[in-house]
Amino acid sequence: MAGSLNNPARVLKPARGANKSVRVRPWRGVVLVCAGLYFLVPLAASVVFTVDVPNQGITFDAYRQIVSADGFGSSLLLSLELAAATIAVVLLLMVPAMVALRLGAPKLRPVVEVICSLPLVVPPIAFVAGIATVLKWGPEHLSRTPLFETFVALQNPDFPVVLVLAYVVMALPFVYRALDAGLRAVDVRTLVEAARSCGANWPQALVRVVLPNLRGALLNASFLTLALVLGEFTVAQLLGFQPFAVWIYSVGGSQAQLSVAVSVLSLLVTWALLLSLAGLGGRSRSASASRG
Amino acid sequence: MTTVLTEAGADVTPAAAASQRRRRRAPGWLAVLPLLVFVAIAFGVPALAMLNGAFTVKDQTTGATSYTTANLTDSLQGAYFTALIGSVKLSAVSAGIATVLGLPLAQAVVTSRFRALREAVLTASGVLANFGGVPLAFAFVATLGNAGVLTEHLGLKDKGWNLYSFWGLVIVYLYFLIPLMVLTITPALDGLRSQWREAAQNNGATGIQYWRYIALPVLTPSLLGGLVLLFGSAFAAYATAAAMVGSAVPLVTLQIADAISGNVLVGQENVALALSLDMVLIAGLVMAVYLPLQRRSARWLEA
Numbered sequence: 001m002a003g004s005l006n007n008p009a010r011v012l013k014p015a016r017g018a019n020k021s022v023r024v025r026p027w028r029g030v031v032l033v034c035a036g037l038y039f040l041v042p043l044a045a046s047v048v049f050t051v052d053v054p055n056q057g058i059t060f061d062a063y064r065q066i067v068s069a070d071g072f073g074s075s076l077l078l079s080l081e082l083a084a085a086t087i088a089v090v091l092l093l094m095v096p097a098m099v100a101l102r103l104g105a106p107k108l109r110p111v112v113e114v115i116c117s118l119p120l121v122v123p124p125i126a127f128v129a130g131i132a133t134v135l136k137w138g139p140e141h142l143s144r145t146p147l148f149e150t151f152v153a154l155q156n157p158d159f160p161v162v163l164v165l166a167y168v169v170m171a172l173p174f175v176y177r178a179l180d181a182g183l184r185a186v187d188v189r190t191l192v193e194a195a196r197s198c199g200a201n202w203p204q205a206l207v208r209v210v211l212p213n214l215r216g217a218l219l220n221a222s223f224l225t226l227a228l229v230l231g232e233f234t235v236a237q238l239l240g241f242q243p244f245a246v247w248i249y250s251v252g253g254s255q256a257q258l259s260v261a262v263s264v265l266s267l268l269v270t271w272a273l274l275l276s277l278a279g280l281g282g283r284s285r286s287a288s289a290s291r292g
Numbered sequence: 293m294t295t296v297l298t299e300a301g302a303d304v305t306p307a308a309a310a311s312q313r314r315r316r317r318a319p320g321w322l323a324v325l326p327l328l329v330f331v332a333i334a335f336g337v338p339a340l341a342m343l344n345g346a347f348t349v350k351d352q353t354t355g356a357t358s359y360t361t362a363n364l365t366d367s368l369q370g371a372y373f374t375a376l377i378g379s380v381k382l383s384a385v386s387a388g389i390a391t392v393l394g395l396p397l398a399q400a401v402v403t404s405r406f407r408a409l410r411e412a413v414l415t416a417s418g419v420l421a422n423f424g425g426v427p428l429a430f431a432f433v434a435t436l437g438n439a440g441v442l443t444e445h446l447g448l449k450d451k452g453w454n455l456y457s458f459w460g461l462v463i464v465y466l467y468f469l470i471p472l473m474v475l476t477i478t479p480a481l482d483g484l485r486s487q488w489r490e491a492a493q494n495n496g497a498t499g500i501q502y503w504r505y506i507a508l509p510v511l512t513p514s515l516l517g518g519l520v521l522l523f524g525s526a527f528a529a530y531a532t533a534a535a536m537v538g539s540a541v542p543l544v545t546l547q548i549a550d551a552i553s554g555n556v557l558v559g560q561e562n563v564a565l566a567l568s569l570d571m572v573l574i575a576g577l578v579m580a581v582y583l584p585l586q587r588r589s590a591r592w593l594e595a
Contacts, residue, residue: 045441049434100323123528126568130338165334233531263427
C-alpha cells in the first residue's frame with residue numbers, strides 16, 4: 001500500500017465509479033465501520049488472548065515458543081515449497097491454454113470452462129476420498145510393477161508430489177476465472193497479429209506482448225493459489241502429511257495460547273506475502289506506465 | 293478425451309504444410325492438450341476411483357468385491373442423512389446472510405473515492421476469503437469460545453451463548469463468505485455504468501427506484517451466481533468445522549473424514565465414498581444453477 005501512496009500518478013488517477021460531485025453518504029460509513037468491527041475484532045481478540053494469559057499478566061511467551069516449537073520451520077517450508085510448485089505448474093498449464101482458446105481454438109472453450117469448473121463440483125473432502133482410494137491401489141495391485149515406484153515417489157513425505165497434483169486441480173477454477181477476466185480486458189488477437197506483423201515469432205509475441213498485458217491477472221491467479229496452498233488442510237491432513245495448517249491443528253490440541261498465536265502469525269505471514277506480491281505488481285505496473 | 297486427442301493429431305499433421313490460417317490454429321489444440329491430460333490423470337482417476345468405490349462392497353471373508361447400491365442407501369440413512377441435511381442447512385443459511393451483507397459492503401468499497409481503501413479491502417478480501425480453515429477456527433475460539441476474550445468480558449456465557457453450535461458456525465463461516473461475496477460481486481458493480489444512474493436521475497428516478505428497477509435487475513444473475521458459489525464453498529468447508537466443533541454439529545464433511553480415517557463399522561468402508569458421491573451430486577446441482585447465471589451476468593457486463 002505504501003507504494004501506491006508514494007506514487008502521485010496513482011493517487012491522482014480518479015477511482016472508477018467515483019462521482020465528480022462529492023456527496024456525503026452516511027450509509028457507506030456505517031457499512032464500513034460494521035464490516036471493520038466484524039473483521040478486526042476476532043483478530044484483536046486473538047492477540048489479546050495470546051498476550052493476556054490468566055494469572056500471568058501480559059506476556060509474550062506464546063510468540064517466543066513458536067520459533068522453538070517442534071516442526072514449525074519444516075512445516076512452513078514445506079507449505080511454501082508446495083505453493084511455489086503449484087503456482088508454477090498451474091500457470092504453465094493454464095496460460096498457454098487460455099491464450100490459445102482466445103486465438104485459435106474457440107470450440108474448445110466450453111470444454112476447458114467445464115473442466116476448470118469440475119473441481120468446484122467435487123469438494124476437497126470428496127476429492128481426497130478418491131485420492132486415498134487410488135493411493136491404496138499401489139500396495140494392493142501394483143507392488144510388482146514399475147508404477148509402484150511412482151506411487152511411492154508421489155507420497156514422499158519430504159515433498160509429496162501428490163499434494164501438488166491435488167492443489168493444481170483445486171486451484172484450476174480460481175486461476176481460470178482470474179485469467180479469463182484478464183484476457184477479457186485485452187484484445188489478444190489484435191495484439192498478437194500486431195506483434196506478428198512487426199516480425200515477432202510466436203514465443204516472442206506470447207512472452208513479450210501478451211504476458212505483460214496479463215500481469216495483473218497472472219499476479220491475481222498466483223495470489224489465490226498461494227493463499228489456497230498455505231491454508232489448505234483437508235487434503236494434507238487426511239493423506240497424512242504435515243504442512244503448515246496441519247501443524248497448527250496438531251499444536252492446538254495441547255497448547256491453546258500457542259495455537260492461537262500461530263494462527264495470528266499465519267494470517268500475518270499470508271498478508272505479508274500477498275501484500276509484497278501486490279506491491280511488486282503495483283511497482284512494475286507504474287514503471288511500465290511511466291515508460292509508455 | 294479420445295475425440296480431442298484424435299482431432300488434435302489430425303490438425304497437426306497437415307498444419308505444417310498448410311496455409312497461414314491453418315498454421316495459426318495448430319498451437320491452439322496443442323496448448324490446451326497438456327491441461328486436458330493433466331486433469332484426466334490428477335482429477336479423472338481419483339474421481340473414477342470414488343465412483344467405482346461408491347458402488348462396490350468388499351466381502352470380508354472372501355475378499356471378493358461386488359457391485360451394489362448398499363453404500364448409497366446407507367449414506368442416506370440415520371446419522372449420515374442427518375449430517376447431510378445439517379450441511380445443506382448450514383451452507384444455505386450462511387450463504388444467504390453473506391450475500392445480503394456482502395452487497396452493501398462491496399458497493400461501499402466500489403463507490404469509494406479513496407483508491408487505497410478499495411485496494412486494501414479487495415486485497416483483504418482475497419486473504420480472508422481463503423482464510424477459512426484452522427487459523428480461523430482458533431481465532432474465533434479465542435474470541436467467542438468458552439474461555440474467549442469477548443465471551444468473558446461481555447459475560448456472554450450467562451446469556452446462553454455457545455460458539456460450538458449451528459449459529460456459532462454460521463458466524464465463523466461469514467468471516468470467509470462475506471469477503472468471497474465482495475470479490476464475486478465487485479466486477480459486476482464495476483460494470484454498472486454511471487450513465488445508467490445519470491439517465492435514471494434525469495428521468496426523475498430516486499435512488500431507491502434506481503436500485504429497484506435498474507441496478508438490482510442487472511445484478512441479479514451475479515448475485516444469484518455469488519449466492520450459489522458461497523453455498524458450494526460453505527458446503528465443502530471441512531477444516532474450520534473440524535478444528536472447532538469436533539462432532540457437536542453434524543456435518544457431512546466430518547462424517548466423511550471420520551470414515552476415511554477408518555472409524556466405521558465393518559463392511560461400511562466405502563460409505564465415505566458414497567457420501568462423497570452425495571456431496572458431488574449436490575455440488576453438481578449447485579454448479580448447474582451457477583454456470584448459466586454466470587454466463588448471463590457476463591453478457592450484461594461485456595455489453
